Amino acid sequence: MKANQKINRRQALRFGAGAALSPFFIPSRLLGDDAPSKQITMGFIGVGWMGEGNLDAFLKQRDCRVLAIADVDQLHLEKNVKKVNDRYHTKDCTPYKDFRELLARKDIDAVCISTPDHWHAIPAIAAAEAKKDIYCEKPLSHTFAEGVAMVDAVRRNHRIWQTGSWQRSVANFRQGTELVLNGYIGKIRRVEVGLPSGHSDFEHTGLQRGPFSQELALELQLRRRATDGLDRASRRHRPLGSFQHRVRRRTGRHHRPR
Numbered sequence: 001m002k003a004n005q006k007i008n009r010r011q012a013l014r015f016g017a018g019a020a021l022s023p024f025f026i027p028s029r030l031l032g033d034d035a036p037s038k039q040i041t042m043g044f045i046g047v048g049w050m051g052e053g054n055l056d057a058f059l060k061q062r063d064c065r066v067l068a069i070a071d072v073d074q075l076h077l078e079k080n081v082k083k084v085n086d087r088y089h090t091k092d093c094t095p096y097k098d099f100r101e102l103l104a105r106k107d108i109d110a111v112c113i114s115t116p117d118h119w120h121a122i123p124a125i126a127a128a129e130a131k132k133d134i135y136c137e138k139p140l141s142h143t144f145a146e147g148v149a150m151v152d153a154v155r156r157n158h159r160i161w162q163t164g165s166w167q168r169s170v171a172n173f174r175q176g177t178e179l180v181l182n183g184y185i186g187k188i189r190r191v192e193v194g195l196p197s198g199h200s201d202f203e204h205t206g207l208q209r210g211p212f213s214q215e216l217a218l219e220l221q222l223r224r225r226a227t228d229g230l231d232r233a234s235r236r237h238r239p240l241g242s243f244q245h246r247v248r249r250r251t252g253r254h255h256r257p258r
């Protein structure tokens with residue numbers, strides 16, 4: 001035991017002397033923000049319009065590394081996996097159709113969720129349970145009950161959460177708020193809000209942006225068929241309450257109180 005210790009010490013001294021004589025360079029990428037040990041490993045769930053924008057922004061962050069993407073739309077998935085691999089010059093970014101497979105990966109620290117509003121709660125709660133920190137698009141949730149369940153899941157699992165209301169945190173908006181709060185423009189008597197026209201294709205997402213996948217085409221066709229009657233009804237401006245009555249009349253199914 002003692003002999004071993006001596007040998008080890010001698011070896012260590014010899015190594016130390018050698019190291020002192022020869023210059024010893026540690027590449028900066030092992031010490032800086034982009035050192036692999038310091039990078040936050042990320043997965044993306046939903047990479048449509050906003051998700052792709054979020055991906056572009058996170059790809060610019062040297063302290064993040066995107067490892068995987070999940071999207072039910074094959075075209076969105078392929079396009080964005082390629083974008084990540086091109087950016088890193090690798091083939092390491094893994095595509096998933098099912099976000100649960102992405103969440104099962106132990107090497108992912110955080111996820112960015114940019115699915116449609118009604119698909120925030122399920123992946124967010126699953127991500128919290130899988131011990132991932134979460135950046136999720138606004139609005140927080142589709143219903144109040146979903147929101148409460150999401151907050152519970154995040155707190156229970158001690159996760160970090162940010163809602164993607166970026167207009168609350170970017171520099172120019174914050175500066176404007178500070179100017180108002182600190183009285184630089186005097187007492188505010190009237191506020192006017194102007195909203196840009198923005199993205200106008202929420203229902204048929206993908207149509208504006210060129211080709212879309214077979215699954216999405218089928219989904220849109222089914223959705224249009226399902227809502228066709230509703231659209232026509234709303235164009236005639238009938239009161240909402242009469243809708244059930246008209247559906248029953250059309251289908252011949254009459255309501256029998258139980």
Ligand SMILES: NC(=O)c1ccc[n+]([C@@H]2O[C@H](COP(=O)([O-])OP(=O)(O)OC[C@H]3O[C@@H](n4cnc5c(N)ncnc54)[C@H](O)[C@@H]3O)[C@@H](O)[C@H]2O)c1
Nearest residue numbers: 046047048049050051071072073076114115116117137205
């Ligand atoms: N912060 C902002 O300024 C801002 C702006 C626009 C939209 N948003 C929000 O971003 C979210 C996404 O909006 P968008 O316009 O990008 O919608 P989108 O339809 O363009 O993109 C949604 C993506 O999620 C995918 N998806 C749907 N269900 C999924 C599932 N279960 N698993 C995996 N992928 C799934 C779709 O295939 C699609 O690629 C919405 O909540 C929206 O309100 C935020």
